Amino acid sequence: MLKTIALVVVAAIAALLIFAATRPDTFRVERTARIQAPAEKIFPLIDDFHRWGTWSPYEKLDPEMKRTFGGSASGKGATYAWDSKGKAGAGRMEIVESSPSSKIAINLDFTSPMEGHNLAEFTLQPQGDATMVTWSMQGKSPYVAKLMGIFFNMDQMIGKDFEAGLANLKTATEK
Template identity: 50%
Template sequence: MLVLKIVLGVIAIAVIALLGLAATRPDRFMVKRAATIKARPEALSALVEDFHQWRLWSPWEKIDPDMTRAYGGPDKGVGATYAWVGSAKVGTGDMEITQVTPGREVAFDLHFVKPFKADNVGRFTFEPAGDSTLVTWSMEGASPFMAKVMGLVFDMDKVVGKDFEAGLANMKAEAEKPA
């Protein structure tokens, strides 16, 4: 009986320590990746501000090419929307473009429904670099307490960052294709 009490006490202390550690994590997260692409900023911005073009480079489009898609609002730019329902690997959600500075920046609200609910902001920036463009893709949002706890074992930056890297590589391949 004493051994059981000791084991339960150790488990309780470990759980309290993990919850305490989670509480010290930041209230917001950001995932950011960048790549240099040999293309004009305007050409790259056009691949982002038109959700129909995402099929050419988005990593999630390649993971689940059979997902259901719905487009709304204008064809491109502010107010354009894109909703998807896909496999467990891509989930369910929607996006709406909220800001476009031609050839410089595209920002969008990103809402996940599955596999978890989250409201984030995505952003692409395009900085001229000689005959190339530095493209930066970022996503930021709130980290509620349960996300902080999950973050102790699930590193969002590494997991989502890999997808961003794949998407930027796909964008590079698409933009640098011979005409």
């Protein structure tokens, strides 16, 4: 009887590991919000890491988080590193593309709690007196992330943060 149970458990674990290997090698999370403000008013809040405290949900995860700014004051070449003993982990961002009032691309490197190298993008598309703002993140999905993805929906988890950040941008710029 114990032998049968052990074989079933081993088979289930093997099936789970094989299933994880078949999952996509990359991921993409994206959320969009319509903000009743011109792109010129929204863009500076994203293009300057010093202003992320106004809207980024990640800035509120750890009040004791250490922050280091470098490179350009804003735009291409601006850098921001953080180190947190709490939920925020540690990592570094660098703006690698900054097209005024339309697009910002950021290399996003996590060092803790897990290593990860992703690309975050913000696109701003004017629509009359409003702007459609899209926040996306994409990157490689190593095997461990594929395995975790079976149990945790990364799109929903990260997507909720993106939705909160876009709502904060909306509040900050529609005043």
